[in-house]
Amino acid sequence: MAPAEPAVAAATTTTATLPPPPHFVLVPFVAQGHIIPLVDLARLLAERGARASVVTTPLNVARLRGVAEQAARVGLPLELVELPFPPPGSGLPDDCQNADMVADNYQFLPFFFALPELAGPFEAYVRALATRPSCIIADWCNPWTAGVAKSLGIPRLFFHGPSCFFSLCDLQAANHGLHERIAAGGDEDQHAVPEVPVPVTVTKATAPGFLNHPATEVLRDEAMEAMRTADGVVVNTFLDLEAQFIACYEAALGTPVWVVGPLSLCNRDVESTASRGKTAAAGRQQAITAWLDEQAPGSVVFVSFGSITRKLPRQLFEIGHGLEYSGRPFIWVVKEPEAAAPEVREWLEALEARTAGRGLVVRGWAPQLAVLSHRAVGGFVTHCGWNSLLESIAHGVPVVTWPHFADQFLNEQLAVSVLGVGVPVGVTAPVMIFDDDTVAVPREDVVRAVSTLMGGGAEADGRRRKAKEYAEKARRAMEKGGSSYENLTQLIESFRQSGGKEG
Template sequence: MAPVDVETEKSITLPPPHFVLVPLMGQGHTTPMADLACLIVGRGARVSLVTTPVNAARLRGLAAMARSALLPLEIVELPFPPADDGLPRGSNDNSDNVLQLFLSLYRLAGPLEAYVRSLPWRPSCIISDSCNPWTVGVARSVGIPRLTFTGPSCFYSLCDFNVAKHGLLHNGGVVPGMPVQVELSKDTWAAAFLTCMPAWGKFVEEVREGIRMADGAVVNTFLGLEEQFVACYEAALGKPVWALGPFFLNSRDEEARAVDQSAVIAWLDMMDQSTVVYVCFGSLAQMLPKQLYEVGYGLEDSGKPFLWVVKESEIVLPEAQEWLQALEARTAGQGLIVRGWAPQLAILSHRAVGGFMTHCGWNSLLESVAHGVPVITWPHFGDQFLNEWLAVHVLGVGVPVMPFGNDKAMVRGHIARAVSELMGGGAVAEERRIKCKEYKERAHGAIAKGGSSHENLTLLLHSFMWSGSKE
């Protein structure tokens, strides 16, 4: 019998690459990781998306889609020891509760390692959210590579790396080592790098160490938007940084086109092109009644059409509900107020939407830019302050609600001015819209076959082509 070539035998018997994705349990982190999972399985690799039983329920739609399309994507539930999920109870916007949630997830290390060791073939790679530094020990114990998924912009990640490297976490002023000028007030600096919350110090340093120890980074961005920052971040880490985004253009953009019968879309269909400002501040930021009123009055005073998403938790007080109903009555011909959830991608892709007032979470900012919609920026915490700087001063697609460095309370006049400035005419506003349209074209070009994100995914998959044996 003729000898069998080893490489030929491998190509016949070994399974495709297998990626274990470990998102942070939170909508803003889980959603892009789910989009990344769709990207990877769409190219022929296998993905296990691990989560807790509570969060697995939110991913049923993704699991059903994978089954119907016969895609090798599975949702793996890792129960907390003991059987109860063990998560702290309380308000989402309480920083102590959020920290306790992050720390409680360390208890998933044992179940994750047990899952990996139970597989017939060792996975090719773990991709874990940077806020899951406990996966460092799991990857080392089972002997497989680990990539970190950094949820913020690459611009923010580079700023954070340089500030930590130079020991300037409490300074304020100019961020060192950046290819562009970046300058924050002392208060904004503390909020951006979380030094305003001392209890977070040890955890944040573990996150930074986990990023430094990873075999590389996956980022939800594209070179046509952040090329210089991706290159600088890769050089700083000394590891590959794969820019694969925007993730959602390969998966949830179809979802956006499917949402065409809702009351929101029906209302937008009646509006003129590029006249509506969409207002939404993400899933975590909570408006106090006083802030809520100022936003509403500001939108009303702007005279521009608006679509405003208000959280149910923001209007639990009877007086807030009464105020909102009165505002709806006064602005019936001008605005639409949505309580709870709204189909954001469908809204941003609608022809009537010409601007987006956002908290500057990276998911929302990227979704807006990739749909060619300029933004009004109002950051609340963390990376959002630097994302604002990126949008306004670097990309030139944003108008701030508050002047940089101004710590006065936001009032309706700031809202009305920012809306008028973004949605108005003039050379500056038109240049902002032109830039956004260019970034939209670049985003779609990046994910197309031959585009930078498409090719980067090919390189990533080739880097982890073979799964290892169980032993």
Template sequence: MASTIPPHFVLVPLSSQGHIIPTSDLACLLAERGARVSLVTTPGDAARLQGVADRARRAKLPLEIVELPFQPADDGVAPGSEGVDTVLRWFQSLYRLAGPLEDYVRALPRRPSCIVSDLLNPWTVGVARNVGVPRLVYATPSCFYSLCDLNVATHKDKPEDEFVVPGMPMRVELTKSTWPLAFFSPPSWEAFLEERNEGLRTADGVVVNSFLDIEGQFAECLEAALAMPVWVLGPFFLNNRDEEALAERTDQYKPSASMDENAVTAWLDDMAQRGVKVAYVNFGTVVGMCAGQLYEVGHGLEDSGTSFVWVVREEETATLEAREWLEALEARTAGRGLIVRGWAPQVAILSHPAVGGFVTHCGWNSLLESVTHGVPVVTWPKFADQILNERLAIDVLGIGAPVSATAPVVGQLSVLRADVARAVSDLMGDGEAAQERRRKAKQYGERAHAAMEKGGSSYQNLTKLVQSFAQSGGNGTRNTTPSIFSTSAMEPQEIQIER
């Protein structure tokens, strides 16, 4: 009888903080199930992943960080650069990793079982084909977004501005003005987006950081539309079961001048002891605010009368005027407001009992972390998948409310202090709508943890994924696996989304 060899997954994240961190979580999940994992990345990102490598070493997990030679300075761009064309040049510069990745795979004593590549790394398609290895796509957004994006891609010529997204299990109304990149991609992006889409269409399956209790109906429709397995395995970060593991995920991205996590926690502890609920305000690491908008947010938080933790990016206070204004705001809100400059321990904050709401840009990592900790949200999306994640939070899950009644135009929604004050007051208040959002958020938080526990939907799906790529007799081929929604793969689940 042929022996079963543990599968070997080669993970290729996009070189970006919001992509690498959840990919490293996935790597640990796979390794803890006995799979060998190679997390392949650039030298700079490998250095940032040292905490993950140390954790794997201590736990004796079969996980290695693999550095590929890469010099982004050749293109004059760097990770975190802003501007549409600059970001595109960064994505394109990563194509130079194809040769080193293929060399690494060919040098292995045994072919890996599978390459798991970020959706925004379409250059891995040729590598997987050349070495004869199956390829899964790690789709970093929600299933809801991916399904909308896939369905809209075939209807770009629809003439009217307002439309209903076809192929959805529920009615989803959008406008071209709120999601323009789905219809009016800059010419410089067309070739890249087509390669991205082709990479998705030709994959052997899709991995998603979500869970079936919030996205089961969308995952099932996505699987049917793509005619390939969609492995819903999250929330990945719940695999980090202690504070040390959580800190190791993000410490390498924390600027040396950042506020100490213990100081933030101590402040929240004091709020909890006083019975005060706090609003957490953070708009992510990609898009900054102009000074005028920053002032509106600050005055709105002050006028709301609510206690808050507000994360302000360093570049947002680059001018002396902005710094002096922020210091004056801190003085006026002392005792009920905490302003964190540059970086914050987001998961530690969201999991703290003093935190009762989150004002967010609706990045998928942030929204999933909020859902998982049972925290309702005020939504203020900026671009990309954030627009549709807002719809998921408000229209499907019922845990969110928009910061403004004004229909947003991507990157151009100007919010006044009165909007911020009203939204935060409503989020943290005792109104019927606020209480219902909190009830639903708490319910989904409990379900998120249950999904990752032994016997939960994500736990079972991960087990089946590892088993489906187990190698028998060393032939390096993937076992045939049915749809994760079929009765032969798992017991059918009835997914009910509360309205």
């Protein structure tokens, strides 16, 4: 690992003349898709000589212990900070400290409305520091940080996890009253998103935005206000992928947009790629790698749908049959709660027997970044969460798009219609996170999409070529002198003189 630039300067400059390193406090929303990129950002900041503190709940700190230990071994100033959660009286179980621990649809509202209770412990932590942080970088879904930052006079950036394409569409929809027009229209009406540089249409079901449910409207209003009053935004993307959307977003927002991705590329060794987000059991990681090593380059389709949504048996069976009938080698990640039912457990065992040597079912957590970076993987069936989609692009892997909710339908439009690296599976409406008994995608559509993605012909070859070209551009963006590398340099320098005030 290269020594941080301030450390090099220290060799030739007296300590008395050096400004203190900036201290960034990062506050991710408590869900894997939000925590992972901000932890990557914290590592990059620390590698570049800044101090980085990641503030989250005890469960997430425990999951990230390997990251902290790895940073400590190489002397990086990266720390994890625990805030108590859930608060007394919330009605949530003690271990409900991450969105993937929410047990059913009825727990989601109490979970979201309990999160602002973190403001008190967070302010106490910041006040107890010897000097004020230089900057707070808080997830868009954590507007409760805005009041703390304002009361203590600390600059605040927000981090928005989706693509810049989505963020621009969401902002323009809010600026031009699109949500109100959609609400007044019919379910099948098509609505154009205004002032976006490419044509974008949405329906009531696929409208942009987080927290769009009427019960969470107050939370969305708070998040939008915190966004508009922030000193800027940090986005996990890169210039050569979304240049036109980045420029429009910065103009519409009226504050700096710091584009510093793909953040996943900071994971450059086997330990980092294998343990990103969670640590897979050593035996499981070795088994996955050994299985992939036996497959032909670019032959395997990887299937994974993020950390939250859980599919019922009927949909699982359709996915499994589709993968079997496609005839392609596959790795399929099935969540532990999904695989717990006896009928599913027995069915998966039978599927594995029928596809022995060609199919691998992973129950529970899989090291996604390690899988996507393996030479054998040639396609990815994804829910279109931005982390997953960007990781796939950054490793030159085209995708089958199967969006589930939130930003994912617009991310699909970006991948398929703008970037040309995706094949849609055909869904047109979101699913419930739990207990959705509809079969959104039958096996025939799985076979069609996988075969189209992994097959030959000019269109398939074009998708693979574009994905490889974007991967090379992503790699260059993160190297010294690249657009994202230099943006991170400017971000650090912008806050080098901030903070330092006594706590």
